[in-house]
Amino acid sequence: MARLARIELTPDEIEHYTGHLGRVLSHARELEDLDLADVPPLAHPYPLRNVFRDDVAGSPVDRDEVLSQAPAAAGGQFEVPPVLGEEA
Amino acid sequence: MNTAHAIASDVRAGTRRATDVLEDFLGRIEAHDGDVHAFNTVTADQARAAAASIDAAVDGGRDPGPLAGVPVAFKDNLCTRGVATTCSSRMLEGWQPPYDATVVQAMTAAGAVMIGKTNLDEFAMGSSTEHSAFGPTRNPYDFARVPGGSSGGSAAAVAAGFAPLALGSDTGGSIRQPASLCGIVGIKPTYGRVSRYGLVAFASSFDQIGPFATDVADAALALGVISGHDPADSTSIPAAVPDFEAALGRGVEGLRVGVVSELTGSGRNRAANGGPVQGDTALGNAALEDAAGEVLDGIDADVTERVLEAAGALADAGAIVGRVSVPAVTYGLTAYYLIAPAEASSNLARYDGTRYGLRIEGADVEEMNRLTRRAGFGDEVKARIMLGTFALSAGYYDAYYGKAQRVRMLTRRDFDAAYADYDVLLSPTSPCVAFRFGERADPMTMYRCDTCTIPSNLSGDPAMSVPFGTGAEGLPVGVQIMAPALGEEAMLTVAAAIERAAPELAAPRFAESSTGGAA
Numbered sequence: 001m002a003r004l005a006r007i008e009l010t011p012d013e014i015e016h017y018t019g020h021l022g023r024v025l026s027h028a029r030e031l032e033d034l035d036l037a038d039v040p041p042l043a044h045p046y047p048l049r050n051v052f053r054d055d056v057a058g059s060p061v062d063r064d065e066v067l068s069q070a071p072a073a074a075g076g077q078f079e080v081p082p083v084l085g086e087e088a
Numbered sequence: 089m090n091t092a093h094a095i096a097s098d099v100r101a102g103t104r105r106a107t108d109v110l111e112d113f114l115g116r117i118e119a120h121d122g123d124v125h126a127f128n129t130v131t132a133d134q135a136r137a138a139a140a141s142i143d144a145a146v147d148g149g150r151d152p153g154p155l156a157g158v159p160v161a162f163k164d165n166l167c168t169r170g171v172a173t174t175c176s177s178r179m180l181e182g183w184q185p186p187y188d189a190t191v192v193q194a195m196t197a198a199g200a201v202m203i204g205k206t207n208l209d210e211f212a213m214g215s216s217t218e219h220s221a222f223g224p225t226r227n228p229y230d231f232a233r234v235p236g237g238s239s240g241g242s243a244a245a246v247a248a249g250f251a252p253l254a255l256g257s258d259t260g261g262s263i264r265q266p267a268s269l270c271g272i273v274g275i276k277p278t279y280g281r282v283s284r285y286g287l288v289a290f291a292s293s294f295d296q297i298g299p300f301a302t303d304v305a306d307a308a309l310a311l312g313v314i315s316g317h318d319p320a321d322s323t324s325i326p327a328a329v330p331d332f333e334a335a336l337g338r339g340v341e342g343l344r345v346g347v348v349s350e351l352t353g354s355g356r357n358r359a360a361n362g363g364p365v366q367g368d369t370a371l372g373n374a375a376l377e378d379a380a381g382e383v384l385d386g387i388d389a390d391v392t393e394r395v396l397e398a399a400g401a402l403a404d405a406g407a408i409v410g411r412v413s414v415p416a417v418t419y420g421l422t423a424y425y426l427i428a429p430a431e432a433s434s435n436l437a438r439y440d441g442t443r444y445g446l447r448i449e450g451a452d453v454e455e456m457n458r459l460t461r462r463a464g465f466g467d468e469v470k471a472r473i474m475l476g477t478f479a480l481s482a483g484y485y486d487a488y489y490g491k492a493q494r495v496r497m498l499t500r501r502d503f504d505a506a507y508a509d510y511d512v513l514l515s516p517t518s519p520c521v522a523f524r525f526g527e528r529a530d531p532m533t534m535y536r537c538d539t540c541t542i543p544s545n546l547s548g549d550p551a552m553s554v555p556f557g558t559g560a561e562g563l564p565v566g567v568q569i570m571a572p573a574l575g576e577e578a579m580l581t582v583a584a585a586i587e588r589a590a591p592e593l594a595a596p597r598f599a600e601s602s603t604g605g606a607a
Contacts, residue, residue: 001474001477001478001481002474004477004481005433005461005470005473005474005477006437006440006454006457006458006461007458007461007462007465007470007473007474008458008459008461008462009462017470017471017474020471020531021471021474021475021478023530023531023532024425024475024531024532024535025475025478025488027421027422027425027532028422028425028426028488028492030419030422031419031422031423031491031492031495032487032491034419034491034494034495036491036494036495036498039494039495039497039498039501040494040497041490041493041494041496041497042493042494042496042497042500043293043493043496044293044323044548045279045280045293045500045547045548045549045573046279046280046325046548046573048322048323050322051322053319061186061187062186065186066186066443069183069184069185069186069443069444069445070442070443070444071441071442071444071445071446071447072447078442078443080442080453080456081449081450081451081452081453081455081456082451082452082453083452083453
């Protein structure tokens, strides 16, 4: 789970979180006894339809203001370490 | 008087200066926030400039608006342009948003003066503020106890007299529970009533912004200011905003009030299901002793007694009070603690060291992500992200997330059935009064704080907490009033009636001694 969630953990921490999640999930088992076959899932409080707006340009937040808050930026873009390794 | 109504009225009339009002509140913060730690940031300089411009407007014959000169505290997960917005996380320490949340714009446009940003459980995940990366907030009534959470800083700020109004966010009870524990009023509006644009997302299908105030009238005033459709939030409801304050004086004659059996024990006789009964207190209480449905464990008797007294007061005032069973609420907690972490695991994927906040360098992007998230997130946030990742993972999705969503539908249906017979529902807000630091270290024990508040987040319906007397150790108790979607008016009518009948609640001792004089 830690790998999927992209969080680096030590072996001790893995043990700690295994206990934490185990306690919560053991409570989740109470749902197993419920017969919910006829109850559809609800993802959202209200039925929503996609909302469209007119295709006109708005006033976006200022690029320099956004980039000023980034850990690293260069040439008007966010800067990150290599994504695909040396040969990319 | 230091209510928002009194301040705005005086400032608009020119009998009080916004700058004087501000200095009065800043003085109390200066004197006492070292103990309380309600604020992550106090924006004194910016507030002084804003207050001066309110005074200038009044001098120039212009009306600054319904919140003229009223200091307001914003939970530190509401974006404020150029002012640090941390979510009480190392991940966003020092981050300055490039825009204001819609509610921040609305409050400012109404004449309110931002006085600071308040502490919370990291990314709003918690019920005590103990999960803040910057240290907990203390309850103004007892510094050894929590103020509740996650909006504990906002609740403590209002209770301590640091601001007459504050905004918070409520995902599973994060406005109502701290309001209850701090002896003030807190409202979670209908999902979609208030724009979420600029609220840092936790669980998007639950999150809703709402006000804290010292009385129902101030809370209604603030709710009116922040409500309304916003094109920038696609889940915002395009409904007209009623005059919430007009609902306060309507009286409860004939209103049907259902006490939720599963959340409110009787402590006395239990008999068959009691339908709505009209009558005096004696008759009302007799009906209330007819419990239907299984009462959940862990709801303290002192809290239950106050709720039943509030119900009795409503019956005295002419309401039709009965008991109603909402069976699905017993599964609400479990469903919530699968769905909310699932949504959080997705929402918090954006904190990867790229665009804002913390970055720990790594050899490649993935290592940077993992190291950044390790260093930036606290214990509870990591646990919930992993729980949510698990609940959504292939092979477990149907058993956990899918099943929880079906329970959510069940909750919706059970509420619909209850609202066919009742206009509003009543329950405790919190199962207990303010608890001591460290007392609820086990995660499930902490999560149970949200037992009574979570059902309204699952359904999306409005709910609020109003103080009604005290429980153990003389600590405040809150009564929760729930209403169907867009039913805030009836909810406020009942809240005002409960407030009128409530025993006087003493202010926190230090706040009382420092009111009246500017520091």
